[in-house]
Amino acid sequence: MGREIVADLARTHHVYALGRDDTALAELGALANVTPVNSDLVVDLLDSTEAPSAVQRLAELTRVDVVVHAAAIAEKFSVESAGVGDWRYAMDLNVHVPAELTRRLLPAVRAAQGTVVFINSGAGRGSYGDNIVYAATKHALYALADGLRKAESNAGVRVTTVAPGPTDTPMLQGLYAQDDREYRPEHFIEPAEIARAIRMVVDAGPSTQVTDVVVRPRIEVGDRR
Secondary structure (H helix, E strand, O other), X not given: OHHHHHHHHOOOOOEXXXXXXXXXXXXXHOOOOEEEEEOOHHHHHHOOXXXXXXXXXXXXXXXXXXXXXXXXXXXXXXXXXXXXXXXXXXXXXXXXXXXXXXXXXXXXXXXXXXXXXEEOOHHHXXXXXXXXXXXXXXXXXXXXXXXXXXXXXXXXXXXXXXXXXOEOOHHHHHHHHHOOOOOOHHHOEOHHHHHHHHHHHHOOOOOOOOOEEEEOOOOOHHHOO
């Protein structure tokens, strides 16, 4: 999903693509208008360190038109099976990192009257007994996006949540593997469709903002026959 988002935005923007997968970053760096930034976001943004990181240097940008928060982790946990470390790591990456990165970039986003996009999930509006940790982080992400939108509207900043349903990604493959279920890519949303949804948000006219976009499969997975 991240690759598709970067490739689409790079058609009209210079994109700083953040991640820690060297192979994926090298592929993105081969695209025009893309600067790969190798970063462990939890370490670089949340851990105390005096060493300047690549992310800290991005905070020196004076104009940022679009920020897309797409990094996340999803593992199945119930209340019984999740330990404190599981909760903390999921909240750090899924909620604390986007909040802190937004905070650091906010002056540049305000200067551009830019758009902040949070990638949420269908799990952000519901939960299951065996997927509570991930769902809780996505519920929190909705609150973060909603509060930021209200706080920054007078500065001209637009804030949007894009919530995909089941999308053909390594994350979803991992969740299916945890349950030992058959994985059928053709049953799920193609990642390029999420990039198209973000493009719609970014290209919205100056007098409006698209606050919530829900992207679902043409046929819901549970309804397939």
